[in-house]
Amino acid sequence: MDARTMLRRYLEQRRELGESELVLDSLHVDDVMRLLGAAGRPTLPPHRPSLRELAEEISSEEVQDWRTSLRQAGVNVDAIVTAAKPAAPTEPFESIEPTAPPETSSDMAFKKGIVVAAEEAELIPSAIDKLDSLDEIAKKVNKCTRCPLYETATQGVPGEGNAKAKLVCVGEAPGAKEDETGRPFVGQAGQLLTKILAAIDLTREQVFICNVLKHRPPGNRNPRPEEVAACSPYLIRQLELIKPKVIVAFGTFAAQTLLNSKTPIGQLRGLVHQYHGIPLVVTYHPAALLRNPGWKRPTWEDVKLARRILDSSARS
Numbered sequence: 001m002d003a004r005t006m007l008r009r010y011l012e013q014r015r016e017l018g019e020s021e022l023v024l025d026s027l028h029v030d031d032v033m034r035l036l037g038a039a040g041r042p043t044l045p046p047h048r049p050s051l052r053e054l055a056e057e058i059s060s061e062e063v064q065d066w067r068t069s070l071r072q073a074g075v076n077v078d079a080i081v082t083a084a085k086p087a088a089p090t091e092p093f094e095s096i097e098p099t100a101p102p103e104t105s106s107d108m109a110f111k112k113g114i115v116v117a118a119e120e121a122e123l124i125p126s127a128i129d130k131l132d133s134l135d136e137i138a139k140k141v142n143k144c145t146r147c148p149l150y151e152t153a154t155q156g157v158p159g160e161g162n163a164k165a166k167l168v169c170v171g172e173a174p175g176a177k178e179d180e181t182g183r184p185f186v187g188q189a190g191q192l193l194t195k196i197l198a199a200i201d202l203t204r205e206q207v208f209i210c211n212v213l214k215h216r217p218p219g220n221r222n223p224r225p226e227e228v229a230a231c232s233p234y235l236i237r238q239l240e241l242i243k244p245k246v247i248v249a250f251g252t253f254a255a256q257t258l259l260n261s262k263t264p265i266g267q268l269r270g271l272v273h274q275y276h277g278i279p280l281v282v283t284y285h286p287a288a289l290l291r292n293p294g295w296k297r298p299t300w301e302d303v304k305l306a307r308r309i310l311d312s313s314a315r316s
């Protein structure tokens, strides 16, 4: 598949997910589609690869950057970019930017998002509700048979970090490396997460890092609703014990699952949602940033928002 076809298919996927912006270059998806000669919204072919399959194709070594892909597709990207946006640092997590200075309370009027509250009487089954430490939860996860994922996974990945963390990072589910090591967010995406945290003056040791699902879905397939329902009590109990000031949901799946919403991630970003009484902000998954470096800039904005919530809670 040539670069133009791969790029076009990827953009089609983004558009189906409801996104209208190609953030790095300040271009709209439809504009880029037109540049690639695909005017209008084409009829869907009978079989369409999943976003995950497509992203894996796009992440091949020769296509690492949007600009490279666009250039290979014959688009004069440099002229477009120059006209479209002012100069700005391109790698916020390479050259760590200073944390924003503390803001006054009048600056803290966060845009409100979705509220997910504990209304169900039996939200946390009693066996999980009685677990009173993160270690106990980890042990329980490693013996869990509440959904079939334990059968195909190597081990559970309950999460790790500070039991009194002010910020909790929540991703989708363990991948191959996580399944192998039993640790969340390891490998390249994990290294980027470490940089993202450092950009807001936090270390991995200061936060708690986990996923919605504690066992790896086979072949990294998308988690199923019944698996999420079975596993969510562990996450809720972890949050109850940690009592963080803010949750950061990394990636579409984590965000939509926690917020019980199908709203595209582009529209969930920038808002302060509530998850069982805890402020929750949404941003892109580090693995997605590796495929699309243009999302580093909005991710930087999102984690700064999380940082402001932390600073605000420290003053109140």
Ligand code: SF4
Pocket (backbone or CB within 6 Å): 141, 144, 145, 146, 147, 148, 149, 150, 156, 213, 214, 215, 227, 230, 231
């Ligand atoms: S994914 Fe969650 S619910 Fe399923 S077996 Fe693992 S710990 Fe249990």
